Structures are given as structure tokens and as C-alpha cells.
Amino acid sequence: MIAIKTKGLTKKYKDKIAVNGIDLNIKQGELFALLGVNGAGKTTTIKMLSGLIMPTSGEIIIEDMDMKKDVFKIKEILNVSPQETAIAPNLTVKENLEFMAGVYQIKNKESKINELIKQFKLEEVLNKKAKTLSGGWQRKVSIAISLINDPKILFLDEPTLGLDVIARKELWKIIEKLKGEKTIILTTHYMEEAESLSDRIGIMASGNIIDIGTAEELIKKTKTKNFEDAFVEIATGGNL
């Protein structure tokens, strides 16, 4: 079953085309990585798929709902962990979780919060203000918050950016556990992250999806030694 379908998805800003008519089919429970160099259109695509901005043209169907007609219904079943850590700085970790549970009007609020505390091992930072936490903890809390509404679709925009190797591996474990349970769209600049976590990878350049496949398929197709080389080959059109 298809969780996300786009047809001719386009976003234009005056003279610039940020996303140029992309067609996507992402299956339920799939972890789909969106890769591309800076300015390729990844974040704009995620913003359109998450209902933050509306496309200039094209269609977005999420879990059989049309983004144009059912944007608020769609927003109930998705969540986003943005590129920068998005938490309320003067609120404690527990208060952040409670606040977001209120935003999504979660009925079994306490049990959901306790479940996330356990899942992300947040006990030791629970009563600390978010702004006093390290970057790794803030990112962990930010991802925990994005699961508060038990979303069917989860957007992770560069979830491990700026984290040290241990914090990154820790987050990978968490993301791996979510695989299959949720449809995840991940953007990252780390090739090994995309390769190790995703079921399929879409490579974007100049607003277009120029290739899609598993990491192995893309390596095979480009006749390169590893995924990083395959990505460079595809993203640059072999002109590097």
C-alpha cells in the first residue's frame, strides 16, 4: 500500500524552480532517504509533503488523503523532526513532551509520554530545561517529541547533523527500531547514514529526482565501488 504519492509536485519562487514536477511513490513502512547537494530541493520537498507550504502545482496524496483538501487531517497523522532542534528552550523535557501531547490532543497522554521516556531513555534529563541539554540530547528529545502523536508518517530532516559519532549511532538504533512501523522520509548529507538505514534512496539535483533505488542498485548502476561514489556520479552526472 502506498503511503505517499506525488504527481508533478512543483514549487516555484518567482524565477526559481525549487522542486520541478517530481513523482514519488513511497510504500507504507518504508524508510525512504532523500539525498542531494545543498539547494537540490530536499527540504522544500519535505516542507510540501508535511503541509508546511503548499505546492505551486502538482498533487500530494498521503494515506489516501489529498493535501489540498485534507491538510489538517493529514497533519494529525504525520510529524516532523526539523533540521535544527525544535524544542521549547525554557521548558523541561517532560514539559516539552506534555506541550506537544497537548498540540496533538493525545488522549492517553501520560502513558504515551512514559512510553517515549522509556524508549528514548530520557529519565535522567526529564526535569532539565531543554536549553541546558547537550546537542545530542536535544536532538534525541526533538525526535522523541516527533513521535508523540504516533505518526504514520515521520519526516526526519538531517536528524544527526552536527552530532558526534556515538550520539549519531545511538540515533541510528532508534531510527532502525522505527523501521517498518512507520513510513519514514529521511534527508541526510551522510552517505553511510542513508546506506545503512534506508530501504530506498532518491537522489535530487536542481529540483528533480534524478535517480531512485536501493543503495546496492545505485552502486551497480553507476559501476562504482561504494555508495558515496555512486551518489557523486549520479548527483554530478559523472562530471566531477
Added chain:
Amino acid sequence: MRMINFAKRNFKELIRDPISIIFEIVLPIFLLFIFQQFNIPAENYKLENFTPSIILFGFSFITLFSATLIAKDRTSSFLIRLGTSPMKSSDFILGYILSLLPIVLIQNLLFFLTAIILGLKPTITMIPTILISIIISIFFISIGILIGSLVGEKATGGLGSIIVQLVCFTSGMYFPKESVGGVFAIICKILPFEACLNIIQSFLHNDFSNLSIIHLLVFISYFVTIILITIVVFKKRMISDNK
């Protein structure tokens, strides 16, 4: 209610910032106290006139700190996260306004309490004065939302300070406009701060003979215009920030 939930969060953010409490509450109380020690022989500094001035002065800091909160939320990814949630623009705007009203109420109660300790006679008119002050505070909060929607966190300090200065110099809290006269008096009449002070004073004195229709019209015009502009600008900025 998402709006109440958001207001609770905003209130916690504001109340946990000691700088905002110092400027919104402690500084006005200090000014109220210190000016009474000088025994200045002018009408403006009599407790029944200066307490409403202090209320208005406190509101100018409400503008400053509401602008900072909104600009901070906008420039962090926090509003991106909330923008992908089912929250609507009305939840955001009303959530910001509601979060500041308890602070306005605390301000009013503490300012009146200090004034009573300093010698202001407690009267029943303090209750309608507090109520009208809350309505006037919505105007100041809206200016804060507008500034916070338009500029970044650093610039909110500068623009907020302009509002503080305008309140000080054009409301008539420190000196009557007639003492300067000319263009300055016209500016005071055109800007809404003198009207705001006049309304609060009239309610406290329970004497509306000095409240001119022009003051009422000036305040209502600014109030409605600023609220409408704030709604439009906030909505537009929420979208354009995420482009």
C-alpha cells in the same frame, strides 16, 4: 484546546525569563516608588495619575518581550514543528495573547498594591481600571506580535525600545504635552499612547469628563488596525518563513 495549551507554554517561557520579569514588573514598581520619594509638585506625579502611567509603562515592556518571544520562536525551528501540526493561525495568535494576560493582571495587582502602600486610597474603581487595562494591553501585545513577526530577535530589542520611549514621552506620563506644545502636542494627539493613558486615568478617577471622543476614536482606530495588520502579517510571515 490547542490555543490554551500553547498559551500555557508561552506563559512558562516568559515567566522563566528573569530579565522580562525585572522589566515588566520590578522596574515599573521601582519607578512608582522612587518618584513618590521626590514629592514633585506636578499633577502627573500624584499617585492617582502616576499609577495609571506606570501601568502603561509596564505594557510597553509587554510589547518588547512578546516581540522577542515570537521572533525567537520564528527564528528557531520551533514554529516549523508547530506549523506541521494541526494548529491553526488563530491558535497561534490567541495563544500568544492569552499567555500575556496573566502577566498583565499580575502587573496591575502589584502596581495597585504598591500604590496603596504608598498612599493611594483603595477604591472600587480599581476593578474597572484593571479590566480596561487588560483590553488596552491586548493592543500592546498585538504590537509585540507584529514586531516579532516582522523582524529577527536582535531587532526586536531596538523596536521594542522605541515603543517604550514613545510611551514615556508621548503619553504624558512624565510631563504634559502642553509644556512642550507645537508639533510635539500634535504628535502626542495622533499617537495612541496619550489616549491609552487618558482612558486608564478616567476609569481610575471614575471621571470621564476629560476623556475626549478624539482620544476614544484614536485608541479604537489603532486597536482595530493593529490587530488586523498583526493577523495578516503573522499569517504571511508564517508562510514566508518556511519558503
